[in-house]
Amino acid sequence: MSDVPALDPLLEQRRSPSVFDPEHSLTRPELMSLLEAARWSPSWGNTQPWRFLVGLRGDATHALIVETLTRGNLAWAPAASAILIGLRQVAALPDDPKGELRTYDYTAYDLGQAVAHLTVQAASLGLDVHQFAGFDHAALAATARVPDHLQPVAGIAIGRWWPETERHGVDPAIEAKEQRPRQRRPAGELVL
Template sequence: MDKTADSSVPLHPLLAQRWSPRALDPSATIGDEQFTALFEAARWAPSWGNTQPARYIAARRGEPTFDRIHGTLSRGNKGWAGDAAALAIGVAQSLNEDGEPMPYGEYGLGLATQNLVLQAVAEGLHAHQMAGFDREAARVEFSIPDDFEPLVAIAVGDLGNLDGMPDRLVEKELRPRVRKPLTDLVFTDSWGTPLF
């Protein structure tokens, strides 16, 4: 499926080709170097004051931790994410070493995870970020400390086919990608005055 972004000006291919499929190839694997590169990309994301608040719990299909991550997913995500070659949970540091709120910890995790996702595209893979997982179950399952917050689950793999997928998911996979226009997102002079 070609889901290249329909943008007003050309975008870098990593951005234009990034999308979040659910149809993943259940036989695909991720090599050691590819798998490491995902998290190396996340490690080099910018963060406030270089605090590096992003942490991950990750595993490849066939490893016990993969099944444990899969067990924390919502029912809807469990149905397709088991076909991923790898699963991860992104965790943000919420308190610093002094027990004070970590400025921009969630933002830092977001930047790191976007780096991970774009590295996946560069590796010829796809990544699907999910809010649909049980954060408290993940906290208990992986002994995540109180000063860290599990915020996102991520499935990574090769694009698969739609055979055997429920109709509601097939419809989502085939639906065109859409975004709000720039006129609704970028302003000048005052709020609501479009720049573009």
């Protein structure tokens, strides 16, 4: 559509790769920058009702998360430099005297905004993000000892997309998925 203004390249070129460079490592400053972007996301009543379980490839938390992945995600996600699990608050914090008065209906929305901010920050750093739901939420919560007031919602794989010219040994089904063109519904279908 010629009357639609151009998107910012960080948004227009965003992708959710299933092929991450297995040699790339996320630096601590990059990780902190991503978490800082999420921290500054808007939230209902400035409650910031999200938390992240952070696993860097090779550490114990990453291994714990990988153990809970569904078969489809197990084929690609472990190669990401980091896997985060986004958690939303579903009950009062243990030390929040006003907690009983709060509503937790919006916390999934707020977590989504925080992850969106993290995703755009990742793009600004030359990183890619693939969000996913395919993991055993209950097993992860139990194994990671997630407090009762938090609920695992989404996985967030972060790393460097592995360019086709450099990659080798990728599962053919995943390779075929990578080759599919990016498509979106027409904008007219998004407005009621």
